[in-house]
Amino acid sequence: MIDYRKATVPVWALATGDVQVPAVVGDEPMTAERLGELRSVLAALAAEPIATLEVHPLPDTLDRSRGIPLDAVSPLAQHLSQLITQSARSSSVAAKATAAGENLYHMVVPAKVAAQFGQGIVRPMVAKGVACGIRGPLVNSTGSIAAHATFVPVGKAAAAGAAGGAGATAGVAAAGSVALTVAAPLVLMAVAVGVSAHVDQKRQQAIEHITELLEQLHEEKLDDEHSELDGCRDAIDKATAVLLDQGKLGASLGLDSAVHAINTALGKADRRLARWQSALDKVPDGEAVEIATLTKSFPGVDEPGGTFRAHLELAALAIALKQRVIVLQAVEHAQSDPGNLFENFARVLKRDHQRLTALESGIAGVLVRLSALELARPQSLRPVFTTGEVDRLMRATNRIHQLGDGAMVDSRATDVAIDIAREKDGSVIVFPALPAQT
Structure with a gap:
């Protein structure tokens, strides 16, 4: 488990269409708890689903065999690379965090989208020997992502980051709304690969x-x-x-x-x-x-x-x-x-x-x-x-x-988390989608 308690973590709000929501994101650093609250607000108020994307250092030991690899010219890898490039131009936090070229990106897709995938398609996979543990590259012994990092929103200038590729839609959200990256193709492909791996x-x-x-x-x-x-x-x-x-x-x-x-x-x-x-x-x-x-x-x-x-x-x-x-x-x-x-x-x-x-x-x-x-x-x-x-x-x-034992499955929709490891050459490995930890 990596200790992120002293880390500064850039976080993007990724919209899947033009939406207008109250200015609840802001540009001030926030805790993981505050980020969780923000996800709930955006899910409740936004007309279109809004995902969040965090960037963390790539763990030293990572079981890449669990994921689906995609090369650098694949649409998902290109959408992610373009988001990183555009964000780094205007955000020093994003530029510093992604400078090494290899990172682990943690995407959380709201429950309203998870419900569209079909009730219960993504379920917890209990890790052997870990009480209540969930398998994943960023989990600790309690099954949750480190909760003490400082999350910094990446603002308007990243809005064009998802552009490019067939079917891409990108741009700043509707006038008068909070600044969001419109990244439907990136979210779509991440969910598709993550669910497929799961x-x-x-x-x-x-x-x-x-x-x-x-x-x-x-x-x-x-x-x-x-x-x-x-x-x-x-x-x-x-x-x-x-x-x-x-x-x-x-x-x-x-x-x-x-x-x-x-x-x-x-x-x-x-x-x-x-x-x-x-x-x-x-x-x-x-x-x-x-x-x-x-x-x-x-x-x-x-x-x-x-x-x-x-x-x-x-x-x-x-x-x-x-x-x-x-x-x-x-x-x-x-x-x-x-x-x-x-x-x-x-x-x-x-x-x-x-x-x-x-x-x-x-x-x-x-x-x-x-x-x-x-x-x-x-x-x-x-x-x-x-x-x-x-x-x-x-x-x-x-x-x-x-x-x-274990036959009764909770089919209620939950937020879905997808981890994407990005290598220095731009290729990515998408890990199985899991229920997001709250």
């Missing part, structure tokens, strides 16, 4: 779990499902690279076939969910259930691995891949209509996401219901159980009760 991390986690489970199960049909889904990654990765370079998608990328495979997997997950819900509906309220009865509908639910758990991981993998596809579709449509970046982005992201939310919520509901079940003693002619039978019942009870 869901790809979920995909990697699902694949790790599935691989381990299938090695135990030796289920060829499930292994085929896994292989078909994992085979979609190459097409999605290539389509992501093309779109982030503002290219056009073509049939040669194979994205259409990948989407078909993902939709097929989601269809299987929907049908499995319906069967699970139906089985639980047949359980009389308040009555205990035998393990043998439960495993008929949820095979392997009482074991460390099992078919049921493999089905859960396959559903998680299909959802993560579909979320990446939704972001790709949004970027493609937004770039095809550069004059309407954010509205297009929100509209396309919203499509299909309701289905994913319903599927995730349904699965979470099944896990919670399973975890609340009382397991009955197996029927037997013998009046006494063996030690092995008792141990199996206790282990099964613990495993089933643990299914509900």
Whole structure:
């Protein structure tokens, strides 16, 4: 963790359109708490979403493998470079902070924009061994960004910083309003890459779990499902690279076939969910259930691995891949209509996401219901159980009760934080989007 208590941190207010808000920003240094309050005010009063962008020193140790790299000629890197160049001309604070050429940029996008991405698409990822910790390059043991830096607003002269590139819109906000950098393309591309990195991390986690489970199960049909889904990654990765370079998608990328495979997997997950819900509906309220009865509908639910758990991981993998596809579709449509970046982005992201939310919520509901079940003693002619039978019942009870841990997801919209590491050559690495710490 880097100690920023003595640091002076430049901060930009990035508007995604011409907005008019009361003069609440000012040009005086502020604390992190004051910056948080300012974000809340801007989110409530601004007609268009307003993000903030801070610049910090690049940490000495940074796991770059967690992010998505983009070269210096990519639109995101160019928008960021132009913002830095224009700001440095008129702000000594910004010039000093960015002089080394390599920094870590911390963008916070308001909750009203996060809600447009789809409820719950960005969720906390708990770091192992850290109580309440959130993974990220700028977090400390409590999971929050250092709160004692002095933040200095970068003023009007930076307003042209986001200009350039296809579809760029830049300039000072509407007359009579506070000075804001209009940087829709920069915010759009940062969000697109950050969300894509976030869901790809979920995909990697699902694949790790599935691989381990299938090695135990030796289920060829499930292994085929896994292989078909994992085979979609190459097409999605290539389509992501093309779109982030503002290219056009073509049939040669194979994205259409990948989407078909993902939709097929989601269809299987929907049908499995319906069967699970139906089985639980047949359980009389308040009555205990035998393990043998439960495993008929949820095979392997009482074991460390099992078919049921493999089905859960396959559903998680299909959802993560579909979320990446939704972001790709949004970027493609937004770039095809550069004059309407954010509205297009929100509209396309919203499509299909309701289905994913319903599927995730349904699965979470099944896990919670399973975890609340009382397991009955197996029927037997013998009046006494063996030690092995008792141990199996206790282990099964613990495993089933643990299914509900973490299943309840808070889907309320939260501010989204995206970290962008900029190297000296102008290339960038965008880290997975996370819920912003308050």
